[in-house]
Amino acid sequence: MASSSSPASITTGPSPSGSRIGRPPQWTVSRSRKLARLYLYTTLSIEKIIKVLEEDTFKPRKNSAQKTIHKMLDNDPRYLRPESRIEMAKRINNLCMSPTRRRRPGRPSVKASPSQLAALEFPDVGGQRLNGGHRKGGNLSVAEASTPGSSHITGDAPWFEFVSPVSTSNPPARHTKLPAAFRGQVEQSIDATDSSQTDLFVQEVKRRISDCSSHYAAQISTLVEEFTIVETSEEESSARRPSVALSEVFMPEQHVDPEPTPEAFEAFPEPGFALPGDFLSAHTRNCADFPGQQHGKRDCWCSIAEETSAGENTWLAAKGELSERAKHAIKHLPLIDASLRDSFGNTLLHVLAALEGQQDTLLRMVISSNVENLKAVNTGGQTFLHILHFEWFSELSSPSSPLTRLLAHVRNSCPDLVCQTDVYGRNFFHRAHSIARDPRALAGLIFPFEPLLVSGRDAFGFNPVSDSRQGRDGLYIPPRRLGSLSPPIERLAKPNRGGSWPTSSADEGSFLAYHARLVNVIQSSYNNPNAEDPEGRNGLHCLAEAILNQQTMDRHVQVQRGVLATASSTASSPSSYPFSRPHLKRKLTDSITEVYPLSPGVTSGASSPSPQTPPAEEGSLPTRLRHLQGLLHPSVNVDVHHYDRRGTTPLMAFIEHISDDQDDKAKTLQTIIETLIRAGGPRCVEARNRRAETPLLLAARLGRKVALAVLLEHGANVHVRDVDGRGLLEVLDSEVDSARARSDVSLYARLEACRVLLTGRRDWGVQYKGGIVREWRVRE
Known part of the structure; x- marks a missing residue:
């Protein structure tokens, strides 16, 4: 049995040189996506999920699968799992309603591909016809039909696929169009083949995990085989994105006003x-x-x-x-x-x-x-x-x-x-x-x-x-x-008016200087709540993004050094990195220690926040929470509804900049989101950016499952739609099929987690069929 691999073995593809370095990874991108689907949509135990995914050369251990799940969905993701078969069926049924996610939607509607039609029109080509699957080493082998001009490459291919060998060594001179009646017979024949293959899929699942009904096995088979991700070109992907x-x-x-x-x-x-x-x-x-x-x-x-x-x-x-x-x-x-x-x-x-x-x-x-x-x-x-x-x-x-x-x-x-x-x-x-x-x-x-x-x-x-x-x-x-x-707001080219935004990573001191400026705005906000930087961000916006302790700063500097070392072969020593300049590090460190956070002992009735030195070992999120409480204190009262020049509110900024993997066991991220919501009320929850996205839509699009869960509990409108008419489920479908999610399994898993939170045990009323009118109706 192959030894288990660590989560670090999750890969997005081969090395730039085209050859692999060291042992091939066990948990590839494709396997990791299947693991995420089975974990989030089924009641299967980890051991049985592994049984479903096993192959001849892939027999991972339980701890390997668990580490991979935690890497994708963070620590203790058990709350994301369905509690019963009823909830499991509800999640899968909702997923099957997606107009874009299902790659083989409904066996009776499957149409003949050009290669299948060619094989049936010219039955003597290569002396071969469409065949059923064959067993190899206890597993169903993958032998794809090699046809020229194939339009799609399935990156998340099912682990059980059947042989459809169509020889193209002697292709016909031209394609002869079939009569309508015979074409119907061809499609019925293909439908029957697909139906028999589906039955074999189900039987294979039942053999692997045992003690389950045919319906349950069919649900497992559907998740593994029919919700694959098709690798498309960037041009094809961008052509399907909505307008802005x-x-x-x-x-x-840049607006030009008429006379x-x-x-x-x-x-x-x-x-x-x-x-x-x-x-x-x-x-x-x-x-x-x-x-x-x-x-x-x-x-x-x-x-x-x-x-x-x-x-x-x-x-x-x-x-x-x-x-x-x-x-x-x-x-x-x-x-x-x-x-x-x-x-x-x-x-x-x-x-x-x-x-x-x-x-x-x-x-x-x-x-x-x-x-x-x-x-x-x-x-x-x-x-x-x-x-x-x-x-x-x-x-x-x-x-x-x-x-x-x-x-x-x-x-x-x-x-x-x-x-x-x-x-x-x-x-x-x-x-x-x-x-x-x-x-x-x-x-x-x-x-x-x-x-x-x-x-x-x-x-x-x-x-x-x-x-x-x-x-x-x-x-x-x-x-x-x-x-x-064009891309969403947070991926737009950021202007550099007044030197606010950092430019490239190779600019001297840009990283540290940028975060020092953010911290300075936070510091100024305690005395002037209306303080903002050249991009219109107030102290709360800056708090969402700024580095607030020395340990986090050092980690980010190391990352930046790695980026520079990869980009430039001329860097020969640590002193050649601009981010290590002592005066810039001292500037940021001094700025951090000068910010006055709210003392834990200060209540809402206190006259002013009290200065307090942050604990030496305090994590980034607790530090951020203390600053947040200080800036929202009645004696300071930084505007929680303030828009920056990109059209982003502080709550949106926190959702954008703080990912779920930064959360801790104390659920500090949840507390931060709840603190902002309490301070801003329904107006904060339903505020819109210039794409007409509310914080809930933004959380769904970015795969922020913690923020999404908190917003749902605080009554966020689930019928919201962006300017292009996409609701929550449409946005999730689009992002799951994006180039980012195809290459980043953690993002893919978090997007799936957002979907199950919306369609799981709580009936939030999220549907595909919506509209502008329904979006704005008075809710009970």
């Missing part, structure tokens, strides 16, 4: 960025204005208008006319309960604000409403001010304009109403900049309010106060989508 927001590629500094004109006009967002307030004016939008949308496919504007008007408590009919409910409410306006809502949280105030010709009615209702009703928001976080019809922004130079009178009442009765932000971090003045064209009029709207309160960067990098002061006033273009595709 236009403003993700072009930063606000301001006094006429009010609004450029509507695309359906992918639609919020519940936009549903109230869906009837005014034409699908022809959005060529990227498919008319009648549930996500176009006419479909949205039809679906949102179908509910019993709707305010509007499909053509935009008031429903009987709305007419009755307006007729009895002084007596009506202003808190009545539709299925998306829109009140009568929202309806009157969105419709044309309702200015006087809305003014009367605002004057008669209490503060609580004025501050009511829909499920997208929008107040009625967020969705005012663009006719409100006409004649702003007049002191008696409807909007001037409306804001005067708001300023007297509820001034912080203009500061409330939607899920993209936009307040009323962001909306004003998307409609009004006169900079002087916009400045006049802001002037009566406290500039610091109404100032704030949204997910698309726009600040209505500071950007206006810097000469970028006037038109603010709502986010659009590009026709071409």
